[in-house]
Amino acid sequence: MASVDVTERASPGGLRGFTASLRRKMPISVAFGVFWLAAMVAIALFAGYLRPYDITAMDLTSRLSSPGAFKHWLGTDELGRDVLSRLIQSIRVSLIIAFGATILSAVFGTTLGFAAARFRGMVEHLVLVLADFQAALPFLIMSLAVLAFFGSSMMLLVCLMGFYGWERYARIARGLAISAGAQGYAAAVVQLGATPARVYLRHILPNVASTLIVSMTLTFPEIILMESGLSFLGLGVQPPETSLGNMVGFGREYLTRAPWIMLAPAAVIMLTTLSISLVGDWLRDKLDPTLR
Numbered sequence: 001m002a003s004v005d006v007t008e009r010a011s012p013g014g015l016r017g018f019t020a021s022l023r024r025k026m027p028i029s030v031a032f033g034v035f036w037l038a039a040m041v042a043i044a045l046f047a048g049y050l051r052p053y054d055i056t057a058m059d060l061t062s063r064l065s066s067p068g069a070f071k072h073w074l075g076t077d078e079l080g081r082d083v084l085s086r087l088i089q090s091i092r093v094s095l096i097i098a099f100g101a102t103i104l105s106a107v108f109g110t111t112l113g114f115a116a117a118r119f120r121g122m123v124e125h126l127v128l129v130l131a132d133f134q135a136a137l138p139f140l141i142m143s144l145a146v147l148a149f150f151g152s153s154m155m156l157l158v159c160l161m162g163f164y165g166w167e168r169y170a171r172i173a174r175g176l177a178i179s180a181g182a183q184g185y186a187a188a189v190v191q192l193g194a195t196p197a198r199v200y201l202r203h204i205l206p207n208v209a210s211t212l213i214v215s216m217t218l219t220f221p222e223i224i225l226m227e228s229g230l231s232f233l234g235l236g237v238q239p240p241e242t243s244l245g246n247m248v249g250f251g252r253e254y255l256t257r258a259p260w261i262m263l264a265p266a267a268v269i270m271l272t273t274l275s276i277s278l279v280g281d282w283l284r285d286k287l288d289p290t291l292r
Contacts, residue, residue, distance in 0.1 A: 030282040033275035040091055040272055047092040051085040056240050064258045075260045077250070086242050087264050093243045094269075097158055098224045104162030105223075106216050109169025114200050116170070117177035127174070131167035139164055140229065147235040157236060161227060165219040172215055176208035210283075217280030221273035228269055244269050 026034070043050060059071075059080035067075040067083075074083040116127040143160055150156060177200065228245030230236035232252075237243040244265040251262030 027282070029278050033278035033282075036271055036275040037279065040095060040268075043088055044092040044095045047088045051088050053082040053085040055081065055086050055089045055242055057081065057085075064254065066258075067260050074264055075258065077258070077261050078254060083247075083261060083264055086247060087244075087268065090242045090244045090247050090265055091268060093154075093237055093241060094224060094227060094245070097154070097161060097227050097237075097243070098220055100158040101161030101164065101223045101227075102216055102220045104158065105164060105166045105219060106169050106212060108162065109166035110173040110205075110212060112166070113170040113173025113175075114177050114204075116174045118196055118200065124174070127170055131170050134163075134167040140226070143226070143230060144233070144235055147230065152235055152238050154237070154241075157227065157230075161223050164223055164226060168215055168219065169212060172211055173208065176211060177204055180204045180207055214280055214284045217276055217283060220280075221276045224269065224273055 059076065059082075061080070062069070062072060062076050063080045064078060065072050065076045065080075067073060069075070072082050072084065074087065076082060077086070112127050112130075116124040146160055147156070180203075224244075227236055227243065228248065231243045231245030232249040234249060237246045239246075247265040248262050248269070251258070251265070254261050
């Protein structure tokens, strides 16, 4: 029996069936998104080893060199700095800001949502009013005002971006927590003497985590684009540090003479946000029990 099973698995038909099964589980577009995001995370983790030059190293004899040169694969900018090195560092900085801000926003919003579901009454009303105020607030204008007044730093930028989209998590967490609290398992745990913190963290949170994770995949690309927009306007990441939006902002002045300065980070922004959206939509379909 074992030999027959191995033969069937090794046959072309078996390989085709296995490949078809993988394709049904993960479409090609989603597989590309996962591969791209994994590559971006790997670049961010090992940026210090992957950069061929320091991001501030200038080669004035090779200013505005076009891509394809042996020394500078993606060309150089107006100061002779290597575009590839700056792109690798920009990926690290932008992903750090996006990851940190997304986690901060998810934790803050989920905590307020659980508090609204737990205490109800005045606390719930206050959380919903704050969520409505946040949704109606022009976040970009507020960010410009805060950064212009307090100056730009990595910590301030992460904290500021962390308040983007928290109202979504608060509304989702509140609704799911109220729904879960009305079900039998939560009531049974309460009758057994569990504390409210244990009920929410050990029982309700694992059951609503899938929805919150999908919401994080939707917020993540928006934060990347928001940070890129602020850096493009000159109020985000400041020199000598660099980010994807920072590179696009500096490259716009040389779009006709040296388009590679702007096009390389712009392509990374587009592919990264697209990949996160594709993976997020796939996760939503996989984690939604009504679509199984």
